[in-house]
Amino acid sequence: MTSRREPRDPAAYKRDRRQAVLRHHPDKGGDPNEMLRALEEVDRRHGVSGPRRSDHAATAEQVAAVAVTALAGVAAVGLSVAMSLLSRRR
Structure with missing residues (x-):
């Protein structure tokens, strides 16, 4: 990985x-x-050297894993709120 400049x-x-x-x-x-x-294009245009393309080999998988985890968290919170609202009606 290369160093970044301001x-x-x-x-x-x-x-x-x-x-x-x-x-x-x-x-x-x-x-x-x-x-x-x-x-990377933004980094290049602004004179900021970013990581080389080969440093991103697992990034797509990491992004997908974070997205799935975030969606699962949102679903869990939604279910919790729904259960809370349903239990108040009884």
Whole structure:
């Protein structure tokens, strides 16, 4: 992994990264690999050296695992709230 440098314009860098994530995030129907490519492009444009492409071999699987875990957590909270509401009606 290469070292990171500070972006030339931190506010623009943050804005561009956020736009790339919002556009390509797997939770929003995007492709994890395309999101990584977009983030690398933002890093390149702003003079921030990011990790090399080969460093992302397991990233798609990690993103999927986090998404599944988050969805399971949301489902558990929803079920808990539903059960709580149903038990109050009795």
